[in-house]
Amino acid sequence: MSKRIQVNDLNVFYSQFKAVEGVNMVIEPRSVTAFIGPSGCGKSTFLRTLNRMHEVIPGARVEGEVLVDGNDLYGPGVDPVLVRRQVGMVFQRPNPFPTMSIRDNVLAGVKLNNRRQSKSEQDDLVEKSLRGANLWNEVKDRLNLPGSGLSGGQQQRLCIARAIAVSPDVLLMDEPCSALDPISTLAIEDLIEELKTEYTIVIVTHNMQQASRVSEKTAFFNIAGTGQPGKLIEYADTAKIFSNPDVQATEDYVSGRFG
Amino acid sequence: MTTASPQRAALRAVRRPGDRIFSGTALGAGVVILLLLAAVAIFLITESLPAFTADPDEIGMLRGATFLEYVAPLVFGTLWAALLALIIAAPLAVGIALFISHFAPRRLAAVIGYVVDLLAALPSVVYGLWGATTFAPILQPFYVWLNENLGWIPLFEGPVSATGRTIATAALVLAVMILPIMTAICREVFLQAPRLHEEAALALGATRWEMIRMAVLPFARGGMVSAAMLALGRALGETMAVTMVLSASGVITFDLISSTNPTTIPANIALSFPEAYGEGVNVLIATGLILFIVTFAVNAIARYIVNRRAAFSGAN
Numbered sequence: 001m002s003k004r005i006q007v008n009d010l011n012v013f014y015s016q017f018k019a020v021e022g023v024n025m026v027i028e029p030r031s032v033t034a035f036i037g038p039s040g041c042g043k044s045t046f047l048r049t050l051n052r053m054h055e056v057i058p059g060a061r062v063e064g065e066v067l068v069d070g071n072d073l074y075g076p077g078v079d080p081v082l083v084r085r086q087v088g089m090v091f092q093r094p095n096p097f098p099t100m101s102i103r104d105n106v107l108a109g110v111k112l113n114n115r116r117q118s119k120s121e122q123d124d125l126v127e128k129s130l131r132g133a134n135l136w137n138e139v140k141d142r143l144n145l146p147g148s149g150l151s152g153g154q155q156q157r158l159c160i161a162r163a164i165a166v167s168p169d170v171l172l173m174d175e176p177c178s179a180l181d182p183i184s185t186l187a188i189e190d191l192i193e194e195l196k197t198e199y200t201i202v203i204v205t206h207n208m209q210q211a212s213r214v215s216e217k218t219a220f221f222n223i224a225g226t227g228q229p230g231k232l233i234e235y236a237d238t239a240k241i242f243s244n245p246d247v248q249a250t251e252d253y254v255s256g257r258f259g
Numbered sequence: 260m261t262t263a264s265p266q267r268a269a270l271r272a273v274r275r276p277g278d279r280i281f282s283g284t285a286l287g288a289g290v291v292i293l294l295l296l297a298a299v300a301i302f303l304i305t306e307s308l309p310a311f312t313a314d315p316d317e318i319g320m321l322r323g324a325t326f327l328e329y330v331a332p333l334v335f336g337t338l339w340a341a342l343l344a345l346i347i348a349a350p351l352a353v354g355i356a357l358f359i360s361h362f363a364p365r366r367l368a369a370v371i372g373y374v375v376d377l378l379a380a381l382p383s384v385v386y387g388l389w390g391a392t393t394f395a396p397i398l399q400p401f402y403v404w405l406n407e408n409l410g411w412i413p414l415f416e417g418p419v420s421a422t423g424r425t426i427a428t429a430a431l432v433l434a435v436m437i438l439p440i441m442t443a444i445c446r447e448v449f450l451q452a453p454r455l456h457e458e459a460a461l462a463l464g465a466t467r468w469e470m471i472r473m474a475v476l477p478f479a480r481g482g483m484v485s486a487a488m489l490a491l492g493r494a495l496g497e498t499m500a501v502t503m504v505l506s507a508s509g510v511i512t513f514d515l516i517s518s519t520n521p522t523t524i525p526a527n528i529a530l531s532f533p534e535a536y537g538e539g540v541n542v543l544i545a546t547g548l549i550l551f552i553v554t555f556a557v558n559a560i561a562r563y564i565v566n567r568r569a570a571f572s573g574a575n
């Protein structure tokens with residue numbers, strides 16, 4: 001499954017500090033959308049509002065709407081726990097559970113849903129998810145060893161396997177390759193290419209080539225100065241953002257003139 | 260050989276004074292600890308020997324029994340009281356620590372943490388007085404009730420103590436005494452659970468409790484066992500509180516509320532020492548040696564449990 005996300009007039013606050021202001025955006029299903037922009041402009045903050053992960057931080061709150069297939073994530077009575085089961089997330093630093101085996105890591109989310117599964121169903125799901133994350137061949141002989149024994153790139157793909165094992169509608173990735181070597185990075189980029197046939201993918205990246213390689217649409221965020229809120233400056237097809245953007249600041253950023 | 264040596268000397272790392280002082284102090288401290296431990300062990304063993312070798316009939320303290328017959332109920336009582344205290348305190352400590360680290364608002368958490376730490380500052384005589392004079396009478400009617408309604412369970416068989424100064428009361432007082440150290444250690448290890456893994460659990464759609472079960476408790480496992488062992492060590496060695504609370508008769512029984520109670524090694528030493536003479540003193544020291552060994556064994560078992568799953572501990 002794959003869903004359309006619509007964001008209306010979204011502001012994000014950390015207590016009194018307004019970190020992101022006035023974001024309007026439509027993210028199409030079965031596509032990859034990249035967020036780029038200088039550090040501290042609120043990309044992570046905004047990304048986390050798409051599955052209510054910002055609420056984990058004390059004092060963080062939003063104003064505005066985020067609609068997933070028309071349903072407001074912030075509507076009354078919406079359980080953030082259920083939102084996060086629909087909208088999965090992969091973090092900057094690979095974070096498989098070190099106390100669990102590779103197999104249990106993949107199954108971690110499924111077990112939460114209290115779905116009773118037979119051993120063979122679980123085996124199938126583990127294989128399907130690990131294949132989906134291009135990791136199966138590397139780990140199929142050591143599924144019962146701890147996930148922390150894998151390389152960084154493998155750990156990150158394990159995290160992706162864990163996220164897709166619960167069949168979310170949307171997959172959010174916050175700089176998933178920034179802690180990885182170039183080969184592992186390419187492996188993840190290939191994977192993103194395959195995953196977009198099934199999921200709506202949003203990826204934050206510092207790497208301009210990566211944005212242009214993997215995404216259909218790109219959003220450029222920027223801040224006027226420290227202490228100012230981050231804003232969505234330009235949002236368009238990736239090709240357009242990297243060849244002839246409408247806004248001067250976007251052009252300066254993608255051509256490396258600042259940031 | 261001679262031509263190579265100047266080069267070799269140049270390659271050797273410079274030993275800076277700071278490094279040397281630090282490694283010297285560390286080594287010294289380690290050696291002192293080992294020496295202390297050895298000195299204690301040697302003292303205990305040499306002073307205990309007469310108790311094992313002498314004729315039991317000539318030692319008044321043993322009242323004709325062999326040393327083993329004398330010490331068995333004490334070992335039982337020591338382990339039983341400490342185990343009961345641990346069973347009562349462990350869930351409470353983990354619960355309070357989790358509340359402080361993951362549920363309470365920051366201000367409230369600080370207050371609760373402070374109050375629990377204060378419990379640790381109370382001298383054990385105070386616990387003993389409070390347990391014997393206040394807590395035991397409060398508990399006594401409850402013991403009567405337990406005996407009437409659950410008397411078919413051997414634990415509550417009775418006859419019920421009239422004073423309330425039972426092994427159950429002693430274990431409860433011990434539980435309160437070991438609560439602070441367990442809570443403090445558990446709180447520290449819970450706070451150290453990596454944010455990264457907590458967020459991983461939450462992002463998978465875990466509730467707060469599920470997140471704790473996935474990312475906090477497994478990570479804190481070793482720390483919790485250590486906390487329990489430290490607490491158990493304190494409970495095993497606690498003297499004053501047990502001496503004052505328990506009306507002891509040196510039997511082996513699992514009955515929690517009866518008027519005849521097992522006693523513990525430290526409490527027995529404290530009670531019997533004033534009237535001990537000659538080889539009686541050696542007998543008491545020998546019970547101390549047994550306590551030393553028991554505590555050692557308990558710690559070793561705990562280490563073994565923690566190390567068995569070291570690969571999954573999250574330390575790598």
Ligand SMILES: Nc1ncnc2c1ncn2[C@@H]1O[C@H](COP(=O)(O)OP(=O)(O)O)[C@@H](O)[C@H]1O
Nearest residue numbers: 014019038039040041042043044045046057230
């Ligand atoms: N937990 C937090 N508490 C308070 N302010 C935060 C927190 N996280 C981020 N911020 C602030 O919000 C702004 C945006 O941060 P972030 O979303 O991390 O930017 P980016 O991901 O684009 O580098 C920054 O000014 C940052 O200092």
Ligand SMILES: [Mg+2]
Nearest residue numbers: 043044045174
């Ligand atoms: Mg960021």
